[in-house]
Every structure is written in C-alpha cells, then in structure tokens.
Amino acid sequence: MTVPQSPDLTKPILTERFELVPLGRWGTMKQEAIIDADDELRALLSHRRKPRSFLKSVIASKRKKIPKRLNHAIVVRESGKSIGLHTIRVIKHNTATMFVAIYDRDWWGENAVIEVRKSLIPLYQATVGVTQFACDVHSRNFASILNYKKLGFENVGVKYSAAYDEINERPADYFMFSLRDDQLKRKIAEWTGDE
Amino acid sequence: MNSDRAIALVSEATGYSASEITSEDDAETLPLWDSVAHINIVMAIEAELGRSLNTDEIIDITSIAGIQALLQKSAGC
Numbered sequence: 482m483t484v485p486q487s488p489d490l491t492k493p494i495l496t497e498r499f500e501l502v503p504l505g506r507w508g509t510m511k512q513e514a515i516i517d518a519d520d521e522l523r524a525l526l527s528h529r530r531k532p533r534s535f536l537k538s539v540i541a542s543k544r545k546k547i548p549k550r551l552n553h554a555i556v557v558r559e560s561g562k563s564i565g566l567h568t569i570r571v572i573k574h575n576t577a578t579m580f581v582a583i584y585d586r587d588w589w590g591e592n593a594v595i596e597v598r599k600s601l602i603p604l605y606q607a608t609v610g611v612t613q614f615a616c617d618v619h620s621r622n623f624a625s626i627l628n629y630k631k632l633g634f635e636n637v638g639v640k641y642s643a644a645y646d647e648i649n650e651r652p653a654d655y656f657m658f659s660l661r662d663d664q665l666k667r668k669i670a671e672w673t674g675d676e
Numbered sequence: 677m678n679s680d681r682a683i684a685l686v687s688e689a690t691g692y693s694a695s696e697i698t699s700e701d702d703a704e705t706l707p708l709w710d711s712v713a714h715i716n717i718v719m720a721i722e723a724e725l726g727r728s729l730n731t732d733e734i735i736d737i738t739s740i741a742g743i744q745a746l747l748q749k750s751a752g753c
Contacts, residue, residue: 590712624711654731
C-alpha cells in the first residue's frame, strides 16, 4: 500500500505545543543519527552497543521506501527547537505502525508523544484510511508502554525473544499493541471533540 | 495493606499526596502519572521486590489495582 501524497500529510502539522515538520530521506537520517548516537535511546530502541556507521545508515535509509512511511521532526513551536522524531509506516491491510523518539530530555514526562499522536492518528485515519495502528514495544520500554495505554491501545499479546539485546546479552520480549476499528473511532472522536 | 503500599509508591513517584489517590485510580485518572513517573514507579516496585519484573508482570502495573495485585502475588510467593 502506498501512502497517497495528500497535501495534509506533506505540510507541517500544528499541535498545541509542537510543529510536526515532514522530513525527507536526509532529514530523517539526520534525526536518526541523533537518536542512534544517544546511548540510552539506542539501548532502549535498537539494543545495539554501538551506533550505526554512516554507510549502514544510508543502506538502511534506502531500504525504507519514503512513500510508505512518513517522518516528522517534532519541533517546539515556542523555540523552534527540534526535540524528536516521529514515524508512521503503512504496513498492509490498512494497518500502520509507529515509531517515536524524544531525544531532548527536557521533554521527557511532558506528554509530548501523546500530544503528537493525538494529532497524527486522526489525520492518518482520515487521509489514508488506516483502520488499525499496530505497534511493538520492548517490554522494558516503560514510558512507551504507558503512552500506548494512555492512548487507548490494547495489549494484544507478547512476542517472546523477538530480538537480541546486545547490551544486556539476552533475548528481548516485545509487547504488541493495537488500536483499531471501533476503539480507534471512539478515541479519535474523543481527541477531536466529535463525541 | 498492599493497596496502601501501592498508593504510597505511586504517591512518591507522581507527587500526589496519598490521600488524593484511591485504589480505583490508574494512569488515566491521575494526570501526573506520566512516562517519567511510570519509570520511577516500576523501579520502586523492583527495588521493593528485590528483583526485575518479568514481561508478564510489567503490562498490568499502570493502575493501583494492578500494582496491588502484583505486590500481593509477590508477598504470597
């Protein structure tokens, strides 16, 4: 499934505190490099000891076809400062998955992810026709687990030993979260005030 | 007793006073139960139990009742 080039998805999106600025391949790579260079975030999100080399980053970026994924820099409206990266990728059967990293620690615990997703999920549902958001989360990514629950996602299972954690030298489990159909519509109505 | 302990753990991590939290509360009803507070809650539970939580335990501790059930189960082990 290819994401239609809707003007709504290619122009900046404003939330209460943030401007979500669409990124191209290089812009996304720059953001990913910031995240990958952060030991704590890299450990939590990709479980690798060392950052990727530039060459591997370019190869990985080419594999991720831009029409199928939409990346936004999360920029603070007040200061113009970029604090993180949000990605939505349409997988198949009207299902999308999401990734987010807030690398500016001043914004941890400030509900930034929830605010961003309350804006992006309705937009994606309306313009692309996504009927399910399905996301996997490392079982010790406590902040992310809480955010999915607060957004109304349901835990639909566990992928045991789904990846290898190089830092702790053991397999890593992942929770599967889903927001779909009626529950998705209910939450969107709640967030957009269309109840 | 475990309910009191669960409330105390959440109170400490979120900044609510214990009297403001009831055993029916969860991360939805307590706005200050944010992602950083949640990390602190999990760490406090692990310190209290003296072990890391396993995957099946982690998912249900976003409510006072869930934390209470976990503490109860661990006390019974």
